């Protein structure tokens with residue numbers, strides 16, 4: 001066990017007892033026990049690619065489990081974590097040592113950054129040197145990818161460490177590596193009663209009462225309290241919904257939260273520069289926040305102010321930074337599983353720390369599942385089950401606050417305008433989705449289609465939206481969609497760009513060849529370049545405003561072309577659209593099919609609006625500048641509504 005996990009491991013209070021039941025007390029080899037343990041924990045499907053290093057494990061693969069291999073460890077790993085997330089369990093990725101582990105680093109880091117539960121499992125030869133065939137210092141590589149690296153060196157540790165890896169991934173919603181000494185797989189181990197090694201974090205009744213009091217305290221009659229719904233694999237969302245609705249509480253969602261309660265008048269929209277003005281207004285005016293769910297996964301500006309603004313809130317900006325020589329301080333109470341709203345101290349920058357004093361300085365490495373730090377009026381709790389917290393909880397709402405938000409909603413709770421052709425394609429799909437109240441999950445890859453989907457899709461049913469925010473590795477769209485289907489067995493709309501399609505073309509071919517009977521609608525937006533990068537060049541003025549189609553492309557374009565793929569050659573039954581109205585009409589008539597379909601949305605180079613080349617995949621978003629804050633401050637709804645949307649770039 002590596003040092004960084006010791007503290008956490010010691011904190012788990014599992015009891016490892018030999019079982020007295022004769023049936024369960026049999027001696028098993030480690031390999032057989034491995035599968036029995038996963039089956040006991042309701043893991044039905046394994047993702048992986050075989051190799052010599054894992055054959056000793058795979059030869060005992062049980063007949064009542066499913067094995068899925070999309071062709072490489074990277075796609076298998078992306079797929080596994082989405083499956084784990086939406087089965088409210090873990091995704092198991094089995095890879096061979098050597099290149100198998102190397103290919104798995106991207107999905108492992110993705111799981112860590114996006115808070116998806118994934119266990120990367122491989123073996124190691126304890127006698128190998130780093131220079132041996134297919135070997136290197138994998139311990140070092142894996143420790144760079146996740147802080148939760150477990151090793152099993154002795155048969156006597158097998159049950160305990162396997163359980164540690166499983167429970168860490170599940171309870172912390174994160175990526176975990178488990179390396180097993182290949183020599184012990186054939187060793188016999190005494191079976192352990194599995195009831196004793198299934199960890200469940202539970203709050204004491206005292207802790208529950210403390211949270212309930214904290215919530216009631218936050219909702220004082222004249223306080224402007226707002227609920228923020230973040231990401232969560234909420235298995236008991238109805239209890240949260242009942243709490244909000246019965247108490248008539250105003251709420252907003254983050255980009256990852258995205259849950260709308262139908263016909264509820266106190267829903268204020270989605271936060272962020274590609275969200276709704278109404279949500280930003282509510283957040284700006286709120287004096288106290290209750291966050292339910294997970295704000296990690298790129299939703300703080302610890303990663304990037306750019307991404308925080310887009311996907312969540314500009315929450316730090318709104319609630320903590322000085323504006324016009326005035327510091328807004330907002331009380332917060334975080335509630336949720338894995339709510340890791342963290343901020344590290346920045347050495348030598350105390351003014352910044354003071355400035356941000358309402359932020360919680362908390363790490364999920366604190367080795368406990370219940371954390372209550374009253375530091376700066378902020379508390380955070382990590383819990384599995386919301387029921388005891390919200391059950392029949394009555395709070396006093398503020399009717400004046402509710403009324404003012406409702407008034408703002410009337411003016412501001414509308415989709416942002418769509419300007420570019422990409423935006424128009426996606427917004428027309430989103431309009432059909434909302435108007436028909438489709439019970440379809442929506443997933444994306446990464447790129448400008450991703451921003452566009454984030455901007456326009458409003459999903460009402462919980463766990464209907466999966467889109468990256470933090471690591472944002474290109475080419476995850478197909479696996480996101482397939483993973484969601486495997487977990488939920490319902491129709492999926494997948495959106496991917498041409499860059500992502502080229503990156504993960506094997507996944508597209510896999511779906512086309514192996515999943516033709518599944519209700520997967522795969523959209524690919526095609527503009528022949530990496531459009532998010534084009535936006536950067538436009539902002540840098542490498543592409544002049546008057547750049548015409550007839551002008552030769554600059555040398556930068558050589559670096560920015562997506563690989564050419566003749567989609568109709570590979571997928572002759574794909575549906576191809578060249579204009580938005582044809583596609584809008586089609587998707588309106590046929591939002592759902594029982595079988596897999598591929599829809600190609602072509603985006604020409606020419607921009608009919610701005611008459612420039614390369615502008616047709618731009619994303620136009622709210623400009624979080626001083627003027628915008630002033631308009632929010634002064635309740636200038638018409639001006640906010642009419643404010644010009646702008647293109648933005650990370651760099």
Ligand SMILES: [Mg+2]
Pocket residue numbers: 497498499525526527528529530531562
């Ligand atoms: Mg593109």
